[in-house]
Amino acid sequence: MVEESNGTRYKRSRAAFMQAKASIPGGVNSPVRAFRAVGGDPVYFSRGEGPYVWDIDGNRYVDYMLSWGPLIAGHAHPRVVAAVQEQAAKGTSFGAPTLIETELAEAIKAIFPSMDLVRMVNSGTEATMSALRLARAYTGRSKIVKFEGCYHGHADSFLIRAGSGVATLSLPDSPGVPGDLAALTLTIPYNDVDALRLLFQEHGEDIAGVIVEAVAGNMGMVVPDHGYLQAVREITSAYDAVLIFDEVMTGFRVHLGGAQALFGITPDLTTLGKVIGGGLPVGAYGGRKEIMELVAPLGPVYQAGTLSGNPLAMAAGLETLRLIQEEGVYEGFTKKGQALTSAFQSFAKKRGIPVQTTQLGSMFGAFFASVPVRDYETAKKADAERYRKYFHAMLEAGVYLAPSQLESSFLSLAHDDEVIAFTIQAMEKAFQQLN
Numbered sequence: 355m356v357e358e359s360n361g362t363r364y365k366r367s368r369a370a371f372m373q374a375k376a377s378i379p380g381g382v383n384s385p386v387r388a389f390r391a392v393g394g395d396p397v398y399f400s401r402g403e404g405p406y407v408w409d410i411d412g413n414r415y416v417d418y419m420l421s422w423g424p425l426i427a428g429h430a431h432p433r434v435v436a437a438v439q440e441q442a443a444k445g446t447s448f449g450a451p452t453l454i455e456t457e458l459a460e461a462i463k464a465i466f467p468s469m470d471l472v473r474m475v476n477s478g479t480e481a482t483m484s485a486l487r488l489a490r491a492y493t494g495r496s497k498i499v500k501f502e503g504c505y506h507g508h509a510d511s512f513l514i515r516a517g518s519g520v521a522t523l524s525l526p527d528s529p530g531v532p533g534d535l536a537a538l539t540l541t542i543p544y545n546d547v548d549a550l551r552l553l554f555q556e557h558g559e560d561i562a563g564v565i566v567e568a569v570a571g572n573m574g575m576v577v578p579d580h581g582y583l584q585a586v587r588e589i590t591s592a593y594d595a596v597l598i599f600d601e602v603m604t605g606f607r608v609h610l611g612g613a614q615a616l617f618g619i620t621p622d623l624t625t626l627g628k629v630i631g632g633g634l635p636v637g638a639y640g641g642r643k644e645i646m647e648l649v650a651p652l653g654p655v656y657q658a659g660t661l662s663g664n665p666l667a668m669a670a671g672l673e674t675l676r677l678i679q680e681e682g683v684y685e686g687f688t689k690k691g692q693a694l695t696s697a698f699q700s701f702a703k704k705r706g707i708p709v710q711t712t713q714l715g716s717m718f719g720a721f722f723a724s725v726p727v728r729d730y731e732t733a734k735k736a737d738a739e740r741y742r743k744y745f746h747a748m749l750e751a752g753v754y755l756a757p758s759q760l761e762s763s764f765l766s767l768a769h770d771d772e773v774i775a776f777t778i779q780a781m782e783k784a785f786q787q788l789n
């Protein structure tokens with residue numbers, strides 16, 4: 355195995371992982387970090403700067419994982435660091451209102467016009483679970499629709515998939531999620547308008563809302579079929595169900611204004627996270643005034659947080675939003691994203707290896723698959739063994755990709771042409787090791 359052949363390169367990381375496992379479940383604080391999908395032991399990072407990270411053995415990598423999306427300005431951007439340092443010196447948390455919370459809320463509203471009111475929380479998980487509670491309160495209904503392969507954080511209601519495509523037989527993905535609660539989450543395939551229409555014909559009166567990653571990023575990157583999101587909007591409107599766009603990943607990534615701006619769809623509620631914290635823990639939810647007005651203290655729907663809107667995250671997020679609104683940023687992302695995906699396609703073609711790629715703005719995806727990936731079923735068919743080899747070959751060549759094919763890759767402002775060229779060279783070497 356590739357990852358077995360190079361023991362000394364990752365010596366310190368290996369020892370660190372062994373030690374961590376004695377005190378942390380599986381050695382990690384979030385499961386996918388453990389490299390289970392690609393084999394081998396995780397690499398321990400000690401430092402990041404711009405497009406690069408360094409591991410504790412001193413190896414340097416170009417980073418396309420970027421903390422799973424937040425670091426759109428790159429690692430330790432001097433302006434983000436300065437904003438955080440300045441704020442830290444004035445106090446890290448007050449549990450009382452601060453001016454910067456309003457500033458960030460206004461900045462978000464200017465970019466996401468569908469959000470009349472915005473509430474800050476501490477993670478994407480908190481944002482989606484709060485949006486779900488609100489949708490239920492607003493409609494007085496209890497069922498929720500989610501799509502197979504879409505990830506909305508780890509709250510109980512979202513850890514559900516449908517048993518053999520039968521939406522009414524919702525089974526929890528995780529022990530500990532009560533069956534009675536799981537039964538309220540109806541799950542159908544992404545990109546399937548007919549399945550959604552049928553589901554609403556049967557359960558429409560009980561459905562509080564539909565939550566969707568409008569561009570899916572957590573089963574690899576999967577784009578919506580032409581007209582799909584429009585149909586989702588029409589169906590939810592026809593039944594007065596709340597449409598929640600979970601843009602925790604896609605917000606500021608596929609387009610400055612997220613998937614909703616890119617596809618011209620107005621959801622009722624939006625959840626954000628990742629980029630709006632600039633690398634600090636954050637989440638947000640917001641949307642139509644008449645729905646958001648139900649949130650306490652304005653309305654009866656309770657939701658709170660000791661550290662919500664904390665000034666460090668607000669400062670990092672606000673500075674990050676300023677940076678990505680500079681001239682030419684998204685044109686640059688698109689150009690670089692296309693350069694990477696087309697290089698990937700052409701190396702694959704040369705070796706007769708079937709691949710599929712997707713790219714929008716600063717987000718891109720690649721599957722070792724012979725048919726276009728449209729949903730979770732097709733995503734799961736992608737060749738995991740080939741990705742495992744590719745991942746480790748790229749790691750050796752100094753490029754850090756997500757440790758699973760069913761994840762998206764990200765660009766930052768710091769990924770310049772030189773970094774892209776280095777990556778393409780690494781790709782060429784990695785493909786030589788594939789068969």
Ligand SMILES: *Cc1c(COP(=O)(O)O)cnc(C)c1O
Pocket residue numbers: 476477478479480482505506507508567571572600601602603604627628636637
């Ligand atoms: C990452 C993510 C979440 C969860 O956010 P956390 O901050 O990890 O809790 C929710 N939804 C989507 C689409 C995500 O990508």
